[in-house]
Amino acid sequence: MMQFKRVFIIVLDSVGIGYAKDADQFGDMGTNTLGNISTKVGLHVPNLEKFGLGNIYPLDTVKSVEAPVAYYTHMEPKSVGKDSVAGHWEFMGATLKEPFNNFTAHGFPKELIDEFERRTGRKALGNKEANGLKIIHELADEQKATGGFIVYTSVDSTFQIAAHEEWIGLDELYKACEIARELTLSNPDWMVARVIARPFVGENGEYTRTGNRHDYALDPFEPIALTPLKEAGLDVISLGKINDLYNGVGITESIPTKNNDDGVEKLLTLMDRDFTGLGYLNLVEFDSLYGHPRNPEGYRDALEQFDRQLPDIVAKLREDDLLLITADHGNDPTYKGNDHTRENVPLLAYSKAFKNGGNFAARMTFADLGASVVENFDCEFSVGTSFLSELGK
Numbered sequence: 001m002m003q004f005k006r007v008f009i010i011v012l013d014s015v016g017i018g019y020a021k022d023a024d025q026f027g028d029m030g031t032n033t034l035g036n037i038s039t040k041v042g043l044h045v046p047n048l049e050k051f052g053l054g055n056i057y058p059l060d061t062v063k064s065v066e067a068p069v070a071y072y073t074h075m076e077p078k079s080v081g082k083d084s085v086a087g088h089w090e091f092m093g094a095t096l097k098e099p100f101n102n103f104t105a106h107g108f109p110k111e112l113i114d115e116f117e118r119r120t121g122r123k124a125l126g127n128k129e130a131n132g133l134k135i136i137h138e139l140a141d142e143q144k145a146t147g148g149f150i151v152y153t154s155v156d157s158t159f160q161i162a163a164h165e166e167w168i169g170l171d172e173l174y175k176a177c178e179i180a181r182e183l184t185l186s187n188p189d190w191m192v193a194r195v196i197a198r199p200f201v202g203e204n205g206e207y208t209r210t211g212n213r214h215d216y217a218l219d220p221f222e223p224i225a226l227t228p229l230k231e232a233g234l235d236v237i238s239l240g241k242i243n244d245l246y247n248g249v250g251i252t253e254s255i256p257t258k259n260n261d262d263g264v265e266k267l268l269t270l271m272d273r274d275f276t277g278l279g280y281l282n283l284v285e286f287d288s289l290y291g292h293p294r295n296p297e298g299y300r301d302a303l304e305q306f307d308r309q310l311p312d313i314v315a316k317l318r319e320d321d322l323l324l325i326t327a328d329h330g331n332d333p334t335y336k337g338n339d340h341t342r343e344n345v346p347l348l349a350y351s352k353a354f355k356n357g358g359n360f361a362a363r364m365t366f367a368d369l370g371a372s373v374v375e376n377f378d379c380e381f382s383v384g385t386s387f388l389s390e391l392g393k
Contacts, residue, residue: 002376002377002378003320003322003376003388004320004321004322004351004353004376005276005318005320005321006275006276006277006278006279006318006320006321006322007277007278007279007321007322007324007373007376008267008271008278008279008280008281008313008317008321008322008323008324009091009278009279009280009281009324009325009326009369009373010267010281010283010313010323010324010325010326011087011088011091011242011280011281011282011283011326011327011328012283012286012303012306012325012326012327013084013282013283013284013285013286013287013288013327013328014033014286014287014291014327014328014329014330014331014340015033015034015286015303015327015330015345015346016031016032016033016034016327016329016330016331016332016341016343016344016345017032017033017034017035017056017057017074017327017330017343017344017345017346018031018032018034018035018057018074018343018344019031019032019330019341019342019343019344020076020077020342020343020344021076022342023341023342023343025342026082026341026342028082028330028332028335028341028342028343030335031330031332031335031341031342031343032057032330032332032343033291033299033330033331033332033333033341033343034053034057034059034062034303034346035057035058035059035060036296036332036333036334036335037296037299037300037303037333037334038059038060038061038062039060039061040296040334041296041297041300042061042300043059043061043062043300043303043304044061044062044304044307045062045303045304045306045307046307047307047308047310047311048062048303048307048310048325048348049062049063049065050065050068050069050070051068051069051070051072051310051325051348051350051357052065052068052069052070052071052072052348052357052358052359053072053346053348055068055072055359056072056073056074056346057074057346067356067357068357068358069350069354069356069357070348070349070350070354070357071348071349071350071354071357071358071359071360071390071391072346072347072348072349072357072358072359072360073347073359073360073361073362073363073387074344074345074346074347074362074363075326075344075345075347075362075363075365075366075368075369076344076362076363076364076365076366077090077329077342077343077344077345077365077366078090078095078364078365078366078367079095079096079097079366080096080097080098080099081096081099081100081157081193082329082330082339082340082341082342083156083157083193083329083340084156084241084245084282084284084287084328084329085100085156085157085193085194085217085218085245086328086329087327087328087329087345087366088242088245088246088282088328089220089221089222089224089245089246090365090366090367091225091326091328091366091367091369091370092220092224092225092226092246092250092367092369092370093222093223093224093225093367093370093371093381093383093384094220094221094222094223094224094383095222095365095367095383096221099157100157100191100192100193101157101189101190101191101192102153102155102156102157103129103153103159103192104129104153104154104155105129107126107127107128107129107153108127108151108153108159108190109189109190112183112184112187112190113127113151115183116151116176116179116180116183119179119183120149120175120176120179122147122148122149122168122176123146123147123148123149124148124149124151125139125142125143125146125148125149125150125151126138126139126150126151126152127151127152128152128153129152129153129154129155130152130153130154131154131292131293131338132152132154132160132162132198132209133207133209133293135150135152135162136150136162136198136200136207136209137205137207139162140164140200140202140205140207141205143162143163143164143167143168144164144167147167147168149161149162149163149168149173149176150162150163150198153192154292155337155338155339155340156193156194156340157192157193157194158192158193158194158195158196159180159181159184159192159194159195159196160195160196160198161173161176161177161180161195161196161197161198162198162199162200162209163176163197163198163199163200164199164200164201164202165199165200165201165210165212166201170197170199170212173197173199174197174214176197177195177196177197177214177216178216180195180216181195181216193217193218194215194216194217194218194244195215195216196213196214196215196216197212197213197214197215197216198213199212199213211257211258211259211262213241214244215241215244215245216244217244217245217246217247218247219246219247219249220246220247220249222383223381223383224246224249224250224370225250225367225370225371225373225374225381225383225384226246226249226250226251226278226370227249227250228374228379228380228381229250229277229278229373229374229377229379230250230251230252231379232377232378232379234252234276234277234278234377234379235252235253235275235276235277235278235279236250236251236252236253236277236278236280237251237252237253237254237255237270237275237277237278237279237280238251238253238254238255238280238281239255239257239263239266239267239270239279239280239281239282240255240256240257240263240281240282240283240284241282241284242254242280242281242282245282252277255270257281259285260283260284260285260286260302260305260306261305261309263281263282263283263284264283264306264309264312264313266281267279267281267313268312268313268316271313271316271317271321272316277377278373282328283306285302286299286302286303286331287331287340289302290302290333291331291332291333291340292331292338293333293338294333294334294335294338295333296333296334298333299333314350317350317351317352318352319351319352319353320353321351321352322349322350322351322376322391323348323349323350323351324347324348324349324369324372325346325347325348325350326345326346326347326348326369327345327346328345328366329341329342329343329345330342330343330345345366347363347369349387349391351391351392353392354391354392355392360387360390360391361387361390363385363387365384367383367384368384368385368386368387369384370383370384371383371384371385371386372384372386372387372388374386375388376388
């Protein structure tokens with residue numbers, strides 16, 4: 001019997017809460033996104049504190065509370081990857097067993113770049129691992145002079161293409177990404193998890209990325225929990241990059257967002273609608289603007305901004321709604337390098353129907369999230385263990 005008519009999942013992208021037990025295999029021992037932000041620059045999130053965030057793991061500036069209003073625990077990753085694709089796929093039961101190709105050492109193969117240039121009719125500038133904002137500032141003037149695409153990769157498995165919205169235009173950028181996606185699927189040695197369009201604007205050394213990013217991902221390699229929801233006639237409404245991460249599989253409606261604040265606003269608008277099913281939001285800027293650039297102060301500020309918005313979200317919840325707040329991986333902004341970090345993630349569950357909150361069992365895989373949503377809607381899916389029975393006791 002359906003317990004909640006609507007379930008809302010908010011993924012705070014990269015907001016990990018302590019290194020995972022296999023972190024040594026990833027070179028990430030000692031990482032703790034929330035913990036190190038709290039310790040080194042201070043973190044004040046009174047609303048998440050009331051939910052029980054500080055009860056999951058000791059945080060210097062976020063208290064453990066005796067009577068949390070939500071249920072709290074952590075989830076441990078099982079996928080071999082530590083990026084958004086791996087995390088979100090695992091949420092819904094598709095656990096990555098082999099890592100995607102990575103091209104940070106030498107850039108993309110000459111044969112791939114040659115074919116990309118031939119098909120697009122433009123040169124590829126860069127072809128190296130780089131921070132997205134830095135390489136745009138490095139090569140934007142050359143792009144204006146030559147018309148070439150800025151091509152780069154990251155510590156994730158990505159083929160990223162940056163282009164000025166006026167000099168080249170969005171249509172041509174998106175077409176180039178479609179070509180890159182086709183090429184990277186044509187050879188197993190070239191396959192990447194995502195091709196990403198990175199449009200930007202500006203002049204004379206002052207450049208900023210716009211909200212017109214688009215990801216070209218892959219269908220999950222295994223069945224996912226979203227599919228039985230969709231097949232049962234339920235709404236599966238994605239906000240932000242959720243649709244891209246699943247390549248549209250199991251999604252009934254996709255709502256794009258420009259940034260964290262816009263994502264929350266779009267979520268609040270969605271919560272005014274009457275529907276039955278899942279609303280699924282990713283807030284990416286914790287990761288993209290503050291995790292990778294190693295900006296703990298900015299990361300802290302973004303978390304505190306979300307905390308100020310949380311009461312608005314709670315106010316929109318109905319008695320038969322369930323809110324789940326979690327993260328897909330870590331990205332400790334105080335750690336070396338600019339890669340994601342292998343961490344456990346927080347899980348907070350709240351409903352106005354709960355008489356109280358409290359601890360519930362740690363989850364040994366992210367897949368328990370999807371299993372719980374599927375069970376709530378009386379659908380069939382065989383991966384993961386639902387935690388619904390542990391809530392509201």
